Amino acid sequence: MKKLDYPFSVEAVRELKVGDMVLISGKLFTGRDAVHKYLHDGNKPPVDLKNQIIYHCGPVTLQDKKGKWTVTAAGPTTSIREEPYQWEVIRDYGIVGVIGKGGMGQKTLDACKQYGCVYFHAVGGAAQVLAEKIKSVDGLYLKEFGLPEAIWELSVEDFPVVVTMDSHGNSLHKEVETSSKEMLNKLL
Amino acid sequence: MTKKAAKKKASKKVSPKKLDSKQQTMESLVELIRITSTVVPDDVFKAITTAAKNEEKNTIADYAMGIIKTNIDLAKYKSQPLCQDTGTVIFYIYHPPSFHQTPFKELIKKSVTLATKKGYLRQNSVNSLTGENAGTNLGEGHPSIHFYEHKGSEVEVKLVLKGGGCENVSAQYSLPDTTLGAGRDLEGVRKVILDSVHKAQGKGCGPGALGVCIGGDRADSSYFAKKQLLRKLDDKNSHKDLDKLEKEIVETCNKLGIGPMGFGGKTTLLSCKITSANRVPASFFVSISYMCWAFRRQGIVMNKNFAIKKWLY
Ligand code: SF4
Numbered sequence: 199m200k201k202l203d204y205p206f207s208v209e210a211v212r213e214l215k216v217g218d219m220v221l222i223s224g225k226l227f228t229g230r231d232a233v234h235k236y237l238h239d240g241n242k243p244p245v246d247l248k249n250q251i252i253y254h255c256g257p258v259t260l261q262d263k264k265g266k267w268t269v270t271a272a273g274p275t276t277s278i279r280e281e282p283y284q285w286e287v288i289r290d291y292g293i294v295g296v297i298g299k300g301g302m303g304q305k306t307l308d309a310c311k312q313y314g315c316v317y318f319h320a321v322g323g324a325a326q327v328l329a330e331k332i333k334s335v336d337g338l339y340l341k342e343f344g345l346p347e348a349i350w351e352l353s354v355e356d357f358p359v360v361v362t363m364d365s366h367g368n369s370l371h372k373e374v375e376t377s378s379k380e381m382l383n384k385l386l
Numbered sequence: 387m388t389k390k391a392a393k394k395k396a397s398k399k400v401s402p403k404k405l406d407s408k409q410q411t412m413e414s415l416v417e418l419i420r421i422t423s424t425v426v427p428d429d430v431f432k433a434i435t436t437a438a439k440n441e442e443k444n445t446i447a448d449y450a451m452g453i454i455k456t457n458i459d460l461a462k463y464k465s466q467p468l469c470q471d472t473g474t475v476i477f478y479i480y481h482p483p484s485f486h487q488t489p490f491k492e493l494i495k496k497s498v499t500l501a502t503k504k505g506y507l508r509q510n511s512v513n514s515l516t517g518e519n520a521g522t523n524l525g526e527g528h529p530s531i532h533f534y535e536h537k538g539s540e541v542e543v544k545l546v547l548k549g550g551g552c553e554n555v556s557a558q559y560s561l562p563d564t565t566l567g568a569g570r571d572l573e574g575v576r577k578v579i580l581d582s583v584h585k586a587q588g589k590g591c592g593p594g595a596l597g598v599c600i601g602g603d604r605a606d607s608s609y610f611a612k613k614q615l616l617r618k619l620d621d622k623n624s625h626k627d628l629d630k631l632e633k634e635i636v637e638t639c640n641k642l643g644i645g646p647m648g649f650g651g652k653t654t655l656l657s658c659k660i661t662s663a664n665r666v667p668a669s670f671f672v673s674i675s676y677m678c679w680a681f682r683r684q685g686i687v688m689n690k691n692f693a694i695k696k697w698l699y
Contacts, residue, residue: 217446219446219449256470257470258470258505258508270466270505271466271467271469271470271508272470273469273470273471276551276554276589278589299551299588299589299591299647300551300587300588300589300648301587301588301648319647319649321450321453321454321457321647322469322551322588322591322647322678323454323457323468323469323471323549323591323678323679323680324453324454324456324457324469325457325461325466325467325468325469325470326457326460326461326464326466326467326468327453327456327457327460330460358449358453360446360449360450360647360649362649370648370649370650371587371588371648373650374587374588374643374644374645374648374649374650375587377643377650378584378587378642378643378644379584381641381642381643382580382581382584382642385580385638385641385642386577386580
């Protein structure tokens with residue numbers, strides 16, 4: 199088990215390899231379809247994303263009477279939908295980590311290598327375990343996209359993920375797809 | 387007895403017309419939704435526990451299964467959804483002949499809205515043309531409700547919450563499929579099922595469970611495939627050849643090394659359930675419904691007052 203602590207940096211994520219189990223502590227910014235399209239279209243992010251991690255997640259959130267937000271469910275959403283945008287977002291805004299599920303494609307893998315970024319896979323469906331690791335909600339941006347689509351600034355502690363695409367051109371998704379295909383051909 | 391009086395008597399038995407039985411029906415249905423969304427059925431829990439034990443220790447597959455198990459415990463303990471995608475809400479209702487479907491449908495809709503307010507279901511239903519989310523989980527086709535008349539005197543309600551990620555990797559093939567070399571026989575069926583599992587990789591939040599239908603038109607084929615998800619994972623197919631095929635598919639898939647979440651590992655599939663339907667000579671469809679590890683399925687038998695008499699899974 200490895201640890202990745204805030205503040206994050208390109209150097210720190212370059213150390214990580216495919217297959218590493220990592221506990222992340224510090225800040226995460228959620229962002230899914232609307233945010234990625236917005237950034238990709240050239241709009242400046244409302245908060246500096248340099249050396250930050252983006253989490254593909256549309257959290258279920260509750261606000262109490264005093265206006266304080268809590269996250270009640272926070273599993274990852276399918277990342278591949280951001281494939282057309284992700285590489286530019288990595289290049290232009292200096293993101294060093296992306297968390298999601300299902301993995302991403304070659305363009306993102308190339309961007310990870312070139313600019314120093316890692317794709318972390320969270321366990322899909324583990325909404326309760328992951329919500330427990332969120333210690334506070336520290337900011338809410340681009341609320342106009344709707345709450346699940348907005349950028350949520352979250353503080354997390356020991357948020358469990360697995361590196362499935364590293365900054366050295368390796369992708370577990372590619373590996374498993376190829377090896378399972380070879381096996382399938384043998385068994386057919 | 388006049389016709390009206392006879393009707394009244396019959397409806398007393400099975401129709402939720404009286405106010406208190408309405409309330410009781412809704413209470414039972416909301417409880418069914420709560421349990422379905424927050425607790426995996428026993429047979430699924432058993433299969434997941436076995437799968438978790440089988441993974442090699444200290445691998446990422448083992449790690450993923452550990453998180454899945456903790457999530458199952460936590461969701462039950464906190465009475466909160468296992469997964470935030472509470473899926474398409476699908477009801478299967480088995481009722482006696484004198485039962486009134488329309489008022490029951492209305493109560494289902496009300497219960498779904500209430501369960502959404504209580505947080506057992508996410509606001510998960512979107513108008514396909516406008517993108518609007520009414521926040522109630524109601525709309526054209528939502529929830530999905532199927533009625534069946536049965537011989538028994540009791541009302542049985544089964545519920546499946548079918549997630550989007552796993553629905554997206556579900557598939558339908560038309561045989562023969564020349565690229566896969568799949569002909570119109572069980573061997574061809576086997577090939578396309580295996581292909582669908584390979585294509586899904588970890589994207590359907592595996593380890594997964596399959597419901598399959600061989601035959602039917604496109605619509606019925608998908609419908610019957612999904613309905614196979616109502617079977618308990620440890621049951622046995624009464625059709626000898628299908629039983630054999632079910633077992634063989636699970637064994638073969640678990641040799642592919644796709645594993646939990648597609649991380650690589652021993653368990654890719656928890657189960658495979660297959661049925662068949664007649665087809666026209668020109669068509670041969672095979673439909674595959676992929677269900678994620680967050681296999682949410684439950685059912686109740688209602689007593690004559692519409693209270694929950696028994697849980698089905
Ligand atoms: S596929 Fe299942 S476990 Fe995965 S996110 Fe969707 S509903 Fe949740």
